[in-house]
Each structure stands twice: as structure tokens, then as C-alpha cells.
Amino acid sequence: MFGYNREPFLFKAYLPVRLSELLPGNTAVVREVEDVGSADPIARRLRDLGFVAGEPVKLVTRGPVGGDPLLVQIGFTRFALRRSEAARVRLQSAGATP
Amino acid sequence: MSSAETALRIALVGNPNCGKTALFNLLTGSRQKVANYAGVTVERKQGRYIAPSGRVVDLLDLPGAYSLDAASPDEAITRDVCLGIAAGETRPDLLVCVADATNLRLHLRFVLEVRRLGVPVVLALNMMDAAARRGIRIDIAALERELGIPVIETVAVKRAGARALVERIDGPLPPLPPTGDADLDLHAEVRRLLAATVSMPTRTAATDDAIDRIALHPLWGLVLLGVLMFLIFQSVFSWAEPLMDGIENGIKALGGWSVAALPEGPLRSLLADGVFAGIGSVLVFLPQILILFLFILALEESGYLPRAAFLLDRLMFKAGLSGRSFIPLLSSFACAIPGIMATRSIQDPRDRLATIMVAPLMTCSARLPVYTLLIAAFIPQRTVAGLFNLQGIVLFALYVAGIVSALAVAFVIKRLRRDRSEHALLLELPSYRWPHPRDLAIGLWERAWIFLKRVGGIILALTVLLWFLSSFPAPPEGATGPAIDYSFAGRIGRALEVVFAPVGFNWQICIALIPGLAAREVAVAALGTVYSLSGSDDTIAAELGPLIAGQWPLATALSLLVWYIFAPQCISTLAVIRRETNSWRNVWIAAGYLFALAYAASFITYQITRALTS
């Protein structure tokens, strides 16, 4: 749904780059959390909650209105994250190692 | 008595929703609020118990925190106590770090953070019952060895569930935890600990997944939420009725009996017109308030509320709030005061302020008596679509009107705001849990007690005061009209009537509005007293409803209903706004906009209804 938005002319396997692009039901591995601006408190909190390199993360479902917020499983815990928050989480491309 | 110096000082710390408060209640026998979502405890609470050895233990319950790097006002309280920088407080002798055994990937990281504070720490692995049910096995001895701190299993919701913890605390203080490497990667360490000590068949509970498939479904989830809310208001009306009739008859009988024995005179009037007519008319609403609370308590404990916040976040965000505002606003249906305090768990200060400003628009339970009185008197008892009670629908509509105006006001606040940077949500969804019938019963009992204390305290006091103002000075010799016309209250009412005539309020209503500022239910009690005193006979006005139904035009009744949607403020709410925002300006803004909205909406309602019905 969102995977082709960025590169509409490239026909390649669906490879979400950010957590916000992951499809419901799919799992990926976190690469890193990016700061938006300097000393981003949201990014810091995400890292505290377990969004760190090598951690598997699953997009469970999306909110009813406009597909926002996202319900994300990290570790044994489920968090509701807004799309903009989830966009800070970059994912590893499949097969890559941390 | 042991002095405070020899008491052992302990603080309970840990992630939100791991059972700290349940443990605190179990140990100290207190009844602090326990519920199944993050952000229930927003203040430090102190309690005390006597250990088996006879030693006094001062226990501190703290708000949950995901990290000592605090992100919200409640987390800052916990950080300050842990670091020993809280004002007027020395550092605890021992930290009991509580962790949810089913959620260790998240909670162990905080344990590691606490371990390096340089204070003795005991880890309480709570919710061992839930862990056992899910087949989670934890090698306690190995965990203890790896962490270098004592690890004790607890079940905070079972009576003997903290016995081992009590014994461990009563023993010698554990040695300081190993300081270790200052820049140890906490997440890597948690993963290592989990691999070495915990076996977990599945990451999540199967029941949670099954329920969430429906409860969070884009369509069915919203339908479920709507049906649930609607059912609550239907039952507030239909279940409560037989009970209310019972109470009403009881008060009438008691009033008639006790008044009959007294001679004619001020004392008799005080009892009949002040106490029974005033208090009786409020007491009748106890069943409705309890039914509302039964639902709120059950929802709070079930774990559904954060799900509702998830479903509604987008909508609330568009209106200038956040999904996180949902729970404080829902608590405001009970009373705006705990609701406003609950906003402390909102991280974003802008969202927090907006939530505080609109919380008074949520229909608090003190407005229920006013609504019910007017609805029962003016809205016919009819079945709509073969299923729904028309009175229930009107009540629901009044609640909806409160919600819609809150969203509208929040939207305006958002528009006026200059800082448009991003807002965070970051909300944890807990496991579902069955509410314990015993906890519900205790919760309801407490609510009933609070209500009765209010009735016997402030409401009684105001009613008696109002009776006094309405009875004195006595009418001059040869006066013809009812005595109240000549009293202080009568004169005040008449003076105010000038202001409120455009919205259709008669002078009796104007009198009732004033004590209603202190506690909204008193408005009903005051009407009871005023009408009882203006009446020619001594009927006890548990019959206030039929009485006003005969005297008021429909336009006046609807106008008063609408007035109470906005109900310019009980004074305690304003005081809490002042305390939580630390600003008089916000108090003036809140009171001002509520009054303006109430007046405008009542004016429109009154004029339109009058035009249509005349």
C-alpha cells in the first residue's frame, strides 16, 4: 500500500524502510531510531522502550481513521504509535545483520 | 511507638501498570486506586505497616516510569525520589523495584537503571499468577545471581501474595547492588538475562490477540465502542428506576413520620423544607451514580480503556487533543477533579492543558441529578424503535453534547496555539484482565460512601444555609404572598432573574444556581427547598419532579438542561485547575468561556423552543 509511493517507477520486492511503512501483520527488525531535530525526546523514549538495533518489531494493526495510529509489538509489549513517531524507526533490509 | 527515624523507608518503583499500587494496598491495607492502564498513580502516596519483627516500615507508592529520564510530570516525581532530589524528602533506604513477570523485555531495563543508583534494591517479580497461566518459566535463582539483587515472586492481587516480600524486607538490608560498567548497553544486557533465565512459549497472550482482533478492528472496534457507551447510559436509566422509587418512598415515609411529631414552627420547617426536601431530592440519585461507576470501574480494570484511546486518537488529535486525553476525560464523567489530575500522565504540555480546559465539559456525575430530575419531569417515558428508552436517549444526547462541545473547544484552542510542533502518543496497551467482583464491590462501596459524605456534609450545610436565607427575614404583618418572597433568598433570586430572564430562568432557578456553584447536586436540593417553602402545604418535595413539570414551560426546562451541559464550574474544579496549571489566568479563561457558552446555548434553546411551542 505504501511501499511503492516513494519510488513509483521501480518495480522491486516490497521493502519497507521505516516502521510506518510496514504492512499490518508483518514483522521486521529495527536498524535504528532517528532523531528529528537535535535531542529529540520522542526518539529517546522510543529507544528506552526497546526500539533498538536488532529488535524484531511487528505491525499488528492500524487505527480506524486514516490508518493512524499504528499498533506495534516490540518485545512482549504493544504500543500505540502515531505514524510520525513510527517514521523515526528505520528497519533493516531483509537478511542484513545489525 | 517507634519514632520516624527508626522506621525503614521504602519506595515502590517500576514501569507503569506492573502492580505497584496493588502491592502497596496489600502491604499497608490502604485502598489507593488500582486500574489496568498506565498512569493511574500520578502522585506519591505514603503508607505504613508493621513488619513481623515489629519494625515500622514507611512505604512510598510512586507513579510508574518507563525510564528515569522522565518524559512527563508524573515520571519526574519518581525520578526525583529515586535520585534523592525530591524537595523535603530524604532518599529511601530501600527501593522495591516491581516488574511484571509477563513483560520482562520492557521491565528489566528499568530494573537495570534502578540497580545502578547506589541504593539497595529488591526486585519483586509480580503477576506470577498470570505468568504461570501463560507457561512462562523464570529461573529465579539464576536471575538473582545475574542481577546481584534479591528477587522475590509476588502476586499482588492475592491475599498472601506478598508474604515472601514482607519477610525479605524484614531481614537485613541487601548489600548495594554491583555498580558494574557505567555505559553497559542496557538492552543488550536485558536480552542476555532473558536468554539465560526466562523461557516464554509466546510473546503475547492468546486471549489478548483474539479480543483485539475485534476490539481494534477498524469497523467492529468502533461499533463496539459506540454500543458500549450507549448501553451504559441506557442502563443508568432503566436499571436504576426501581431502586430510586424505593429510596424516594423511604424518604417520604421517614420525612412524614418525623415531621408529624413536631409542632408547627421553624424547627419543623427546617426538617421538612430544608433537610428532607433538600437532601432527599439528592439522595435519590445514589443508584444512578453507582451504576455509572460500576461500568467505569469494570472498564478501568478490564484494560479496554487504552484500546478506546487507540481507536479515538486520530479523531481527538484532529480536535486538538490526543488519545491519551481519553482516559482523563472519561474519568471526568465521574468527576472533573480526578480527571484533571489524571492529565499528569499526558507527556505533551499543550495536550495536557487542552485536556484540562475541556475536562469540565464532560458530564460529571454531580450533574446527573439535575439531568434526571428534568428529564423525568419533561421527557415522556416512551419506547423508541421498540427497544430504547426515550429518556435514556435524551440523557445520552446530553452526554454527547458535552463531548462534542469539548472537541469544539479543544479545536479552537489548537487553532489559537502558536507552537505547532509534533505531539507524541506512545501508549502501552496492557493485557486484558477480568475485574474481580470483590474489587468492584469495594469500589462501589467507596463511591457510595463518598456520595453519602457529600450529602451529609457540604450538601446538607448548603441546604440548611439556603433554608435560612429563604426563611428569614419573616414576612411583615399582613403579608399575602408566600413567605419566601420577603426573604433574603427571594430578593437575591428576583435580582438575578433580571439577568437570567432572557434564558428563561425563573427566580427559583436563579436561587438554586448559586449553591450549585459549590456542588452541582445542591441545585436540585435547593430547588426542593425553595419550592417546598413557597408551597402552601407541607408536602415533602420528593415530588419536586411533578411539581416543576406543572409549573415550568418546556422552554425553561430545556434551557436549564442545556445550561448544565456547560454548567459554569463548581468551585473545586476551578481550584484544581489552578493547582495543576499553576496559573490564575487559566482559571479565568475556563470559567469565562464556560459561562459564556452556557449563557449563549441556553439563550438559543430557550428562544427557539418558545417560538416553536407557543
Ligand SMILES: Nc1nc2c(ncn2[C@@H]2O[C@H](COP(=O)(O)OP(=O)(O)O)[C@@H](O)[C@H]2O)c(=O)[nH]1
Ligand atoms: N493477575 C494479576 N494482576 C495484577 C497483579 N498485580 C496487579 N495486577 C493488576 O494489574 C493492574 C495494574 O495494577 P496497579 O497496581 O494499578 O499498577 P501500578 O500502575 O504499577 O500501580 C491492575 O489491573 C491490577 O488489578 C498480580 O499479581 N496478578
Ligand SMILES: [Mg+2]
Ligand atoms: Mg499505581
